[in-house]
Amino acid sequence: MNRYIFITVFITGVFFLSGCLSKKEVDLTQKKVIPSWYANPPQTTPAALYATGEGEDRDDAVANALSMMASTLSVSIASQFNSKKVVKEGLENSISSTVSNEVQSDVKKIRISHYELLNSHELGFKKYIVLIKSDKQKLFESLKNELEQKFAFIESQIKQSKKYNALEELNIYKKAKADTNDVPNTLTVMNVLNGTFDAREYIGKMEMIESRYAALLSAITVSIECDAESKNLEAPIKEGLSLKKVQIKNGSGEKHFYITVSSNIQKASSYGFALARSAIEITVKDYKNSVIGSKKLNIVGQSTQGYEIAKESVAVKFGEMIKKEGIGKILGLDL
Numbered sequence: 001m002n003r004y005i006f007i008t009v010f011i012t013g014v015f016f017l018s019g020c021l022s023k024k025e026v027d028l029t030q031k032k033v034i035p036s037w038y039a040n041p042p043q044t045t046p047a048a049l050y051a052t053g054e055g056e057d058r059d060d061a062v063a064n065a066l067s068m069m070a071s072t073l074s075v076s077i078a079s080q081f082n083s084k085k086v087v088k089e090g091l092e093n094s095i096s097s098t099v100s101n102e103v104q105s106d107v108k109k110i111r112i113s114h115y116e117l118l119n120s121h122e123l124g125f126k127k128y129i130v131l132i133k134s135d136k137q138k139l140f141e142s143l144k145n146e147l148e149q150k151f152a153f154i155e156s157q158i159k160q161s162k163k164y165n166a167l168e169e170l171n172i173y174k175k176a177k178a179d180t181n182d183v184p185n186t187l188t189v190m191n192v193l194n195g196t197f198d199a200r201e202y203i204g205k206m207e208m209i210e211s212r213y214a215a216l217l218s219a220i221t222v223s224i225e226c227d228a229e230s231k232n233l234e235a236p237i238k239e240g241l242s243l244k245k246v247q248i249k250n251g252s253g254e255k256h257f258y259i260t261v262s263s264n265i266q267k268a269s270s271y272g273f274a275l276a277r278s279a280i281e282i283t284v285k286d287y288k289n290s291v292i293g294s295k296k297l298n299i300v301g302q303s304t305q306g307y308e309i310a311k312e313s314v315a316v317k318f319g320e321m322i323k324k325e326g327i328g329k330i331l332g333l334d335l
Contacts, residue, residue: 037119038129049073049134054127058120061130066112069134073112073189114142140193143186151205154179158212165286166220166255171334173213180206221251222259229263232312233280236319237261240327244335257292258285259331265314267307276301276310280318284331293332297321 042050051072053065112134119131154176161169183206187199222241226234237259238248260283268275277300284293299321301313321330328335 032123034123035119035121035129037131038121041131042133044072047136049136049139050131052129052131054129056126056128058128058130061120061128062117062132065130065132066115069112069115069132073192112139113146114139136193140190140197143190143193147183147186147202150179150183151202154209158209165257165292166216167257167292167333167335170213170216170220173209173216176209177213180209216255217245218247219255220257221247221249221255222257223250224248224259224261226261227263229265229278230261230280232315233261233263233318236315236322237327237330239319240322240330244327246335252287254287256287259283260285265311273302273304274307274310276307276314278311278314282331284333295330295332297330 038052041052044050049069049072051065051069053061053063053068055061055064115132115134117130118133121129123129157172157176161172164172183202187202190197191199224234224237241248262281264279266277266279268277278298280297280299282293282295282297283291286292297318299314299317301310301315301317303309303313326335
């Protein structure tokens with residue numbers, strides 16, 4: 001009898017525990033409620049931008065929210081851009097549409113550095129949601145401060161460039177041009193955020209950088225001197241410099257540079273191939289005869305048609321190297 005009572009109690013206990021476990025499983029799988037601030041986020045107003053984001057952690061969610069905010073801002077700017085355009089039928093319409101798309105694409109690249117994290121919530125494993133806000137006037141001020149810092153740094157670099165040779169000075173202007181590529185997009189955003197903003201000061205600074213770069217580039221000249229074994233290397237060097245719009249001609253003065261090329265070629269053969277083992281040395285000097293760039297290269301040319309063709313193979317490989325790596329790297333310069 002006791003045996004039957006024991007079995008009955010055991011079975012009852014098993015069913016009881018199973019019920020508890022299944023109840024716990026239901027509790028664990030229960031979905032979390034999405035906060036109202038995420039389901040129905042605040043709408044952008046004339047004074048503030050709002051955006052939500054989702055990510056594996058809070059930082060990732062914030063980054064995605066900032067990207068969404070930039071995207072929303074770009075659409076707003078493109079809309080204002082279109083409203084100011086007088087669009088005609090036909091070709092004009094397609095041009096306006098293309099420019100509008102470019103405005104949206106470029107503005108999305110703007111970094112929004114001023115924002116406020118209003119809410120954040122962990123929905124589950126590796127799933128965070130956030131709501132951020134950016135005050136339009138404060139965002140405008142942050143963009144303006146970034147521009148001021150950018151141009152202050154560029155101006156200090158340009159002042160320092162006077163101490164260097166003309167090619168180094170040119171490179172500083174080239175970097176300044178690259179650093180200001182995104183300025184027009186920033187100015188577009190700032191104009192939308194603050195209708196009274198006057199961008200002419202910054203546009204003038206960009207035009208100054210461009211004009212000085214162009215003037216310096218047109219003033220720089222380079223002459224090339226090759227020894228007897230290097231004559232076939234002159235054409236690839238000229239081609240590489242021409243792509244950089246550097247003038248190649250005889251000259252003198254502070255803005256003239258001298259490139260000398262010498263080669264030590266060893267004649268050999270292997271498995272029916274004529275070989276030309278070339279040790280090439282390139283030197284770049286300024287008007288003071290100071291070395292400002294140099295490079296040593298070892299190139300092996302080969303041909304089944306004789307030594308002279310093998311030498312031409314060296315020139316072909318040299319030219320391919322310039323196209324792949326750039327003339328600056330081959331000359332030991334930052335061009």
